[in-house]
Amino acid sequence: MLAAExxxxxxANRIRAKAVPPSRPAKDSLxxxxxxxxxxxxxxxxxxxxxxxxxxxxxxxxxxxxxxYRMLTDGRRQVVDFAxxxxxxxxxxxxxxxxxxxxxxxxSVRCLPISVLRDIVRSDxxxxxxxxxxxxxxxxxxxxxxxxxxxxxxxERLAGFLLALSRRNAxxxxxxxxxxxxxxxxxxxxxxxxxxxxxxxxxxxxRNDGLIDLEQCILVTITDxxxxxxxxxxxxxxx
Amino acid sequence: MLAAExxxxxxANRIRAKAVPPSRPAKDSLxxxxxxxxxxxxxxxxxxxxxxxxxxxxxxxxxxxxxxYRMLTDGRRQVVDFAxxxxxxxxxxxxxxxxxxxxxxxxSVRCLPISVLRDIVRSDxxxxxxxxxxxxxxxxxxxxxxxxxxxxxxxERLAGFLLALSRRNAxxxxxxxxxxxxxxxxxxxxxxxxxxxxxxxxxxxxRNDGLIDLEQCILVTITDxxxxxxxxxxxxxxx
DNA sequence: CGGAGTATTGACATGACTCAAGGATAGTGG
DNA sequence: CCACTATCCTTGAGTCATGTCAATACTCCG
Numbered sequence: 001m002l003a004a005e006x007x008x009x010x011x012a013n014r015i016r017a018k019a020v021p022p023s024r025p026a027k028d029s030l031x032x033x034x035x036x037x038x039x040x041x042x043x044x045x046x047x048x049x050x051x052x053x054x055x056x057x058x059x060x061x062x063x064x065x066x067x068x069y070r071m072l073t074d075g076r077r078q079v080v081d082f083a084x085x086x087x088x089x090x091x092x093x094x095x096x097x098x099x100x101x102x103x104x105x106x107x108s109v110r111c112l113p114i115s116v117l118r119d120i121v122r123s124d125x126x127x128x129x130x131x132x133x134x135x136x137x138x139x140x141x142x143x144x145x146x147x148x149x150x151x152x153x154x155x156e157r158l159a160g161f162l163l164a165l166s167r168r169n170a171x172x173x174x175x176x177x178x179x180x181x182x183x184x185x186x187x188x189x190x191x192x193x194x195x196x197x198x199x200x201x202x203x204x205x206x207r208n209d210g211l212i213d214l215e216q217c218i219l220v221t222i223t224d225x226x227x228x229x230x231x232x233x234x235x236x237x238x239x
Numbered sequence: 240m241l242a243a244e245x246x247x248x249x250x251a252n253r254i255r256a257k258a259v260p261p262s263r264p265a266k267d268s269l270x271x272x273x274x275x276x277x278x279x280x281x282x283x284x285x286x287x288x289x290x291x292x293x294x295x296x297x298x299x300x301x302x303x304x305x306x307x308y309r310m311l312t313d314g315r316r317q318v319v320d321f322a323x324x325x326x327x328x329x330x331x332x333x334x335x336x337x338x339x340x341x342x343x344x345x346x347s348v349r350c351l352p353i354s355v356l357r358d359i360v361r362s363d364x365x366x367x368x369x370x371x372x373x374x375x376x377x378x379x380x381x382x383x384x385x386x387x388x389x390x391x392x393x394x395e396r397l398a399g400f401l402l403a404l405s406r407r408n409a410x411x412x413x414x415x416x417x418x419x420x421x422x423x424x425x426x427x428x429x430x431x432x433x434x435x436x437x438x439x440x441x442x443x444x445x446r447n448d449g450l451i452d453l454e455q456c457i458l459v460t461i462t463d464x465x466x467x468x469x470x471x472x473x474x475x476x477x478x
Numbered sequence: 479c480g481g482a483g484t485a486t487t488g489a490c491a492t493g494a495c496t497c498a499a500g501g502a503t504a505g506t507g508g
Numbered sequence: 509c510c511a512c513t514a515t516c517c518t519t520g521a522g523t524c525a526t527g528t529c530a531a532t533a534c535t536c537c538g
Contacts, residue, residue: 076390094375128360132367136332139381143337146381149389193388194527196485197485198527201486217535393493424516435518456518
């Protein structure tokens, strides 16, 4: 199990970390403090931290992709978010991490010790507000996902997911149509509250309906954005 | 519609606000600042604020119960949380409220203007941290609910919900077995991502299985806590 | 090539939803 | 006090989307 996790797996390694610098230039107060922080690298499937680990650091993803998730003892899993370069992870943890963070591709993160963060907050009220806003943003995203999982059909969920990724990409590098999926079907299924079979079938349905191309299973090309938006049901989409 | 909301409805008014003071004595830094704040009262079904309203205040529930929810244009609704006396609502809103807050019973809230809150944060770093923690707590609850809705069966969801309410009551007044439901079946269904029919059927099933008594539809008595916990599946429950 | 991990597809089962009817509860007005 | 009405809750029958189980195919890598 542990050994397996250290071996970078097949599909994941098709994605070579492009080390895209975070799109937001390091202007805000939090980023200033991050500059001198240590950087750690992880292979695909390695954990940055696990659920229940003492929360020692806050991290910013520099390159790669991270899957934030929680586990139930019987093996059921809930993916809570995917973190992309520029995103913070480990925020909102008090004492210990309430969710695990696992790299889905080769990943590097910048590490800010919690103790240092606390000092910064004490001396710089702006940072406290920044943190508050960052967590508020996560709360918003969590509720959006809650909505998606609770009220929408499989078709709507996956369409919404793809559109959210598309918008995320657009903000980063301007490519709206092509989406590289840095996560497996299992990850997607566990995010959307579906099974991998349903995810796979829905992908196939989209392809048959001419909404997307799917030459490789990790490369989605949106051929009919309006159709996909219609399949998503509503403008309201995750993230 | 508006008129209807002002008329307190039947079931809801069976619950007379007991005006229980918040269990936590007003020791923490946020509560200090709340003491001089104005109090506003609402009838059942009245809104404290609506989704999209400019976020002018943060509120603490003094008595009664509030349903926090979001709407989709086609009428689908997601209840995000129920606020009890002592709980804060309206936190984490930046600019405008991302969710609506509707009293489910006669309710009174203490109102703290956002502008004042901002001033406080600037002058008192502890409050910034307090806010951060409060929102983190909400984030945790939202993810717990996400888990519930996404991965669990109707039986597990409702059992977990009842146990969560039981624990909430226990913390407040020590009564573990008796639960008064300050919300309708619709509210419960929209929280758990079910239909009212399924909620009702599951209640009936619990009664037939001897897990609960249900003399009135708003009064649940847990007769077999272990059985209910088993039905909930896992120790991990919402809130 | 062979093996491990991952993805697709099919047949079938089922839990929850939908639609529809009827019962319970509380407020209202005669 | 008793209809009368508006909500709310319960129950039943039938349907459907998604899950489950099982077999096969694809991709990468040693």
